[in-house]
Amino acid sequence: MKEIITLQPINIMFFKRKRVAAYARVSVESDPMLHSVDAQISYYSKLIQNNPDWEYIGVYADRGITGTKIRKRDAFQELMNECEKGNVDIILCKSISRFARNTVDLLESVRRLKKLGVEVRFERENISSFSKEGEFILTILASFAQEESRSISENVKWGMRRKYASGEAKAWNKHVYGYRFDDELNQYVFILDEAEVVREIFNMYLNGESFHQIANILNSRGVKTTNGCEFDKGTIGRIIGNEIYTGDLLWQKKFVENHLTKTKKLNRGELPKYLYENCHKAIIDHDIFERAQEIRRERSKKYCRHILGYKYDFDLNKYFIIPEEAESIRCIFSLYLDGYNYMEIAKEVTRRGIRTVRGNCFTRYSIGDIIRNDFYGISVTDDKGACHDAILDNKIFVQILAERERRKNLQWKQF
Numbered sequence: 001m002k003e004i005i006t007l008q009p010i011n012i013m014f015f016k017r018k019r020v021a022a023y024a025r026v027s028v029e030s031d032p033m034l035h036s037v038d039a040q041i042s043y044y045s046k047l048i049q050n051n052p053d054w055e056y057i058g059v060y061a062d063r064g065i066t067g068t069k070i071r072k073r074d075a076f077q078e079l080m081n082e083c084e085k086g087n088v089d090i091i092l093c094k095s096i097s098r099f100a101r102n103t104v105d106l107l108e109s110v111r112r113l114k115k116l117g118v119e120v121r122f123e124r125e126n127i128s129s130f131s132k133e134g135e136f137i138l139t140i141l142a143s144f145a146q147e148e149s150r151s152i153s154e155n156v157k158w159g160m161r162r163k164y165a166s167g168e169a170k171a172w173n174k175h176v177y178g179y180r181f182d183d184e185l186n187q188y189v190f191i192l193d194e195a196e197v198v199r200e201i202f203n204m205y206l207n208g209e210s211f212h213q214i215a216n217i218l219n220s221r222g223v224k225t226t227n228g229c230e231f232d233k234g235t236i237g238r239i240i241g242n243e244i245y246t247g248d249l250l251w252q253k254k255f256v257e258n259h260l261t262k263t264k265k266l267n268r269g270e271l272p273k274y275l276y277e278n279c280h281k282a283i284i285d286h287d288i289f290e291r292a293q294e295i296r297r298e299r300s301k302k303y304c305r306h307i308l309g310y311k312y313d314f315d316l317n318k319y320f321i322i323p324e325e326a327e328s329i330r331c332i333f334s335l336y337l338d339g340y341n342y343m344e345i346a347k348e349v350t351r352r353g354i355r356t357v358r359g360n361c362f363t364r365y366s367i368g369d370i371i372r373n374d375f376y377g378i379s380v381t382d383d384k385g386a387c388h389d390a391i392l393d394n395k396i397f398v399q400i401l402a403e404r405e406r407r408k409n410l411q412w413k414q415f
Contacts, residue, residue: 020048021057022092023079023099037061044092057088080109083118095124096138108409110138175226176244177235178283188244188280195283197223201239202284205292211236240296243275246289247282250275307375308357309391319388326391328354332370333392333400342367371404 022044026037041059048056060075082088091113093099099122100106110120110129120129127137175181178198179188197218204214211233219230243250250273309329310319331354335345342364350361370376377390377397392400 017053017055018089019057019087020051020054020090020092021079021082021088022048022059023076024059024061024094025073025076025098026063037063040094048092054090057082080112083113083116086116088118091118091120093120093122096122096127105409106138176242177226177239178245179280190281190283194226198239198245198283201236202245202288202292205236205240205295206288211240240292243289244280245283246286247280248275248277249279307373308370309376310388321389321391325357329370329376329391332367333376333396336371337396337399337403342371371400377401 022040024037024040024044041061044059045056048054060079062073062075079088079091083091096106099120100109113120114129121127125137129138176188178194179190181187182189201214201218204217205211209217214236215231215233223231225231225235239245307319309322309325311322312319328349331352332345332349335348340348345367346362346364349367354362356362356366374397375388377392377394377400390397
């Protein structure tokens with residue numbers, strides 16, 4: 001008689017290794033700092049590969065990049081893309097400040113990764129984004145990191161201003177057309193052929209040629225800028241207005257107003273400027289430079305500076321609000337805050353009969369120019385000395401700035 005044997009099923013557990021990546025960053029591109037990031041790369045590579053439960057994905061490192069903006073960090077964006085593709089389970093990072101110094105950016109990134117099922121572990125703080133108290137602690141510590149960033153920024157600014165005042169500041173732009181900065185001499189030395197072009201530019205301008213005409217003349221002769229590009233009216237304008245060609249240097253013409261956005265603002269008297277006279281050999285004399293500036297001021301008066309919502313009064317040198325157009329501007333910004341994109345706003349205002357200064361229909365580009373124009377929200381004096389009142393009140397303008405930054409962070413396409 002045959003014996004029948006019953007085989008019981010066996011549950012076989014298949015273990016899937018966690019796919020692990022690491023992120024490293026240094027904000028200063030100097031030898032000690034670069035050594036630090038190299039050490040982090042080596043450390044995390046060994047740590048991940050020596051763990052049998054982990055699959056090594058890679059170490060993503062940004063060198064010499066600030067932690068206050070995630071959009072400009074290529075390695076960070078590459079890591080986020082890998083997470084979006086489902087190729088990463090865990091991200092290791094040395095500390096919160098290495099991941100991001102901007103509280104909003106940090107929390108949005110961690111939340112975005114959490115939705116994707118990606119855990120972030122911060123080694124120094126011993127925090128996991130998957131823990132119950134993780135986000136609460138992250139919020140507090142991220143605020144400290146952001147404040148630390150602000151403090152570092154203020155200390156750097158203070159140090160730079162001390163150097164400006166003592167004359168110890170180094171040239172930030174070592175390739176000005178007509179000059180090259182000599183590190184051994186610690187000063188600008190002019191390039192003969194480029195210096196001749198600079199003299200010719202000023203002579204043509206004094207003889208009545210416009211920026212556009214001067215650029216066309218130089219381009220027709222094959223003359224190139226320091227970058228090997230053709231000249232345009234903007235390049236010519238910057239040369240005409242640059243006091244460096246007189247042998248002087250003017251420091252702090254611009255300054256960074258916000259340590260998070262890093263946007264530069266023209267210094268219109270908010271901070272002192274520092275003029276160093278005769279610090280290198282001049283290409284043109286002061287008399288020619290001053291004559292060029294006077295011509296520039298006179299020519300600017302010939303052009304009507306009409307911006308939607310305002311009318312310019314040449315006698316009073318002031319912009320005055322046009323009530324009807326101001327309402328159109330407020331309508332555009334209101335739609336933007338309601339979530340409309342540029343194309344949707346253009347269609348809506350066109351439907352309402354609102355037109356541009358020239359009577360044309362709005363496009364996504366003209367709407368974008370308005371939304372990005374801080375002129376409507378700040379009562380200031382422009383670079384030509386003209387003052388104006390803001391159309392938007394301060395509360396609305398702050399909301400606009402926050403919405404613009406939010407959409408940038410989310411990498412929304414404005415159409």
